[in-house]
Amino acid sequence: MNPEVHAPGWEWYYVAMYFFVGGVSAGAYVIASLAELFGGEKHREVSRTGYFIAFPLILLAPPLLIADLGRPERFWHLMLYARSGFPSFNIQSPLSVGSWALLVYGVMALLSFLDNMVEEGKVRNAPFARFYDRRPRKVYAVVGSAAGFFVAGYTGVVLDVTARPLWAATDPLVGALFVASSASTGAAAIFLTMAAYKTLPKLHRAAFERFDRFVMILELALALAVVLIAGKYAAPLLRGINATMFWGGAVLAGTIVPLAANWFAGRSAPGDRISDNIVVLMAVLVLLGGALLRISLVQAGQV
Amino acid sequence: MAKGMFVDTSVCIGCKACQVACKEWNGLQGEPAHFRNDPVSMRPVAVNFTGNSYDNTGALGATDWRHVRFIERFSEDRSRARWYFSSDSCKHCGDAGCLNACPTGAIIRTGLGNVTVQQDVCIGCKYCIPSCPFGVISFSEGTGTVHKCTLCNDRIHNGLGTACAKACPTNSIRYGDVADLRRAANARLERLKSLGYGQANIYGYDEAGGLNVFYLFLEPPAVYGQPERPVVPQRRLPGASAATIAGAVAVGVAALVCFRERGQAEGKDEEVDK
Numbered sequence: 330m331n332p333e334v335h336a337p338g339w340e341w342y343y344v345a346m347y348f349f350v351g352g353v354s355a356g357a358y359v360i361a362s363l364a365e366l367f368g369g370e371k372h373r374e375v376s377r378t379g380y381f382i383a384f385p386l387i388l389l390a391p392p393l394l395i396a397d398l399g400r401p402e403r404f405w406h407l408m409l410y411a412r413s414g415f416p417s418f419n420i421q422s423p424l425s426v427g428s429w430a431l432l433v434y435g436v437m438a439l440l441s442f443l444d445n446m447v448e449e450g451k452v453r454n455a456p457f458a459r460f461y462d463r464r465p466r467k468v469y470a471v472v473g474s475a476a477g478f479f480v481a482g483y484t485g486v487v488l489d490v491t492a493r494p495l496w497a498a499t500d501p502l503v504g505a506l507f508v509a510s511s512a513s514t515g516a517a518a519i520f521l522t523m524a525a526y527k528t529l530p531k532l533h534r535a536a537f538e539r540f541d542r543f544v545m546i547l548e549l550a551l552a553l554a555v556v557l558i559a560g561k562y563a564a565p566l567l568r569g570i571n572a573t574m575f576w577g578g579a580v581l582a583g584t585i586v587p588l589a590a591n592w593f594a595g596r597s598a599p600g601d602r603i604s605d606n607i608v609v610l611m612a613v614l615v616l617l618g619g620a621l622l623r624i625s626l627v628q629a630g631q632v
Numbered sequence: 633m634a635k636g637m638f639v640d641t642s643v644c645i646g647c648k649a650c651q652v653a654c655k656e657w658n659g660l661q662g663e664p665a666h667f668r669n670d671p672v673s674m675r676p677v678a679v680n681f682t683g684n685s686y687d688n689t690g691a692l693g694a695t696d697w698r699h700v701r702f703i704e705r706f707s708e709d710r711s712r713a714r715w716y717f718s719s720d721s722c723k724h725c726g727d728a729g730c731l732n733a734c735p736t737g738a739i740i741r742t743g744l745g746n747v748t749v750q751q752d753v754c755i756g757c758k759y760c761i762p763s764c765p766f767g768v769i770s771f772s773e774g775t776g777t778v779h780k781c782t783l784c785n786d787r788i789h790n791g792l793g794t795a796c797a798k799a800c801p802t803n804s805i806r807y808g809d810v811a812d813l814r815r816a817a818n819a820r821l822e823r824l825k826s827l828g829y830g831q832a833n834i835y836g837y838d839e840a841g842g843l844n845v846f847y848l849f850l851e852p853p854a855v856y857g858q859p860e861r862p863v864v865p866q867r868r869l870p871g872a873s874a875a876t877i878a879g880a881v882a883v884g885v886a887a888l889v890c891f892r893e894r895g896q897a898e899g900k901d902e903e904v905d906k
Contacts, residue, residue, distance in 0.1 A: 398776075501876070
């Protein structure tokens with residue numbers, strides 16, 4: 330690998346934060362839609378909470394992405410080729426495919442969001458409400474969860490499919506790592522929202538925690554595998570601030586501590602006040618870890 | 633008919649005429665001065681030196697489309713030395729990582745095979761920068777877009793050669809049809825081998841889909857700062873996509889197992905927590 334390959338100079342507070350916010354939104358939407366498709370009414374509270382947070386969160390994505398551009402006013406060139414006005418699409422570029430996936434995902438997240446509002450009677454006079462029908466919501470959920478998985482994972486492919494030494498050396502695992510991290514941070518965001526709106530008693534804890542445990546184990550395994558396959562190119566992840574963010578934030582706070590707490594919580598009495606507060610704290614840690622995972626990988630690849 | 637350049641580093645004298653000609657023709661900003669007056673002592677002090685032989689740019693950049701490398705080679709006991717010069721630029725790859733990565737269609741290949749950035753289309757997303765396996769294309773804060781060698785797009789489409797080749801006093805940089813240049817390169821390689829340069833090699837016949845700007849080196853490419861086996865990043869896209877899809881399937885299956893409607897018997901431990 331060629332150390333002379335230039336770093337893109339992506340700012341962590343734009344690009345890595347987009348990777349994080351997009352991942353949380355997509356993770357929450359995917360959990361919401363899969364819980365609805367597989368679980369139906371039983372996991373209704375998970376679905377509605379996920380749909381309610383997915384759309385507002387994804388609204389943060391375009392400003393973050395556009396702010397990092399050298400020519401922000403030309404952002405629409407991603408969709409329309411500036412010389413002809415025809416749609417612009419490049420199957421080889423994860424950035425091009427990702428822009429379209431983000432658009433599809435955003436529309437589906439909006440439709441599911443509105444659908445929930447109509448169902449709960451919060452929107453009555455909108456045209457959408459007049460033609461309200463429960464059937465299309467399954468279509469939104471299927472298309473949206475596919476696009477959501479894409480939004481969660483393509484950001485990792487963006488990093489892997491470059492010639493920068495660390496990013497190229499971690500190929501092909503970062504996409505899968507970001508999918509797992511999106512699922513764990515999405516679950517944490519759903520849990521925190523339910524705690525804030527005091528709807529936690531309606532949550533099927535056992536099923537939710539089992540899912541959470543699985544995705545965190547997957548995330549931990551992939552994070553370790555990423556460092557292993559990177560070999561000597563993993564050096565930027567082993568020293569300095571990036572090491573602190575990766576090992577202390579992403580690995581320890583983001584997966585190991587919540588997994589340990591999840592395991593202990595499984596053995597304590599349900600509905601325990603103290604245990605609830607700890608789970609809330611764990612959800613905050615998972616979100617922090619997910620953000621530090623994106624920041625450390627984006628920054629370490631540009632050292 | 634693809635046009636390109638053959639850079640015969642064995643006759644390069646490191647004069648940097650190509651760097652100057654490139655900047656002149658393409659209107660690129662000059663290098664910052666190497667001396668300035670110290671405001672306290674009012675004496676000239678040296679600034680902006682790379683400290684690496686006579687190298688004055690250090691790398692290719694948004695305003696440095698040519699970069700003459702100075703490579704000092706010493707034997708173990710430093711009794712023998714060899715100084716290599718090599719004029720580096722965009723290679724106009726047959727399979728160009730920057731062009732593949734561009735999400736807006738700003739980077740195009742013209743009918744003459746050269747790869748250029750359309751400045752009015754580029755949005756400055758910077759994804760082409762890490763996608764170039766050679767570290768060529770670079771971002772300019774001034775224009776908010778990326779820049780690189782165009783193979784003198786305006787000149788070659790009007791029947792002229794590139795400015796750097798025109799200025800080269802030793803014919804180290806030759807411009808022409810890639811097929812003709814390859815014939816000349818093969819002949820030159822034969823000649824050097826017969827003169828005893830056993831390690832001489834041509835760099836760019838197979839790398840990155842064939843380089844339209846290719847090199848003759850006297851030692852392995854790594855000595856000249858070129859990657860031995862450059863991989864066009866997009867060739868790894870199928871693998872990266874498959875692994876990501878596998879991750880998504882794993883999460884999807886976990887959701888199916890955890891959230892699906894279960895039978896009455898199993899439903900007991902799924903009771904809503906009160």
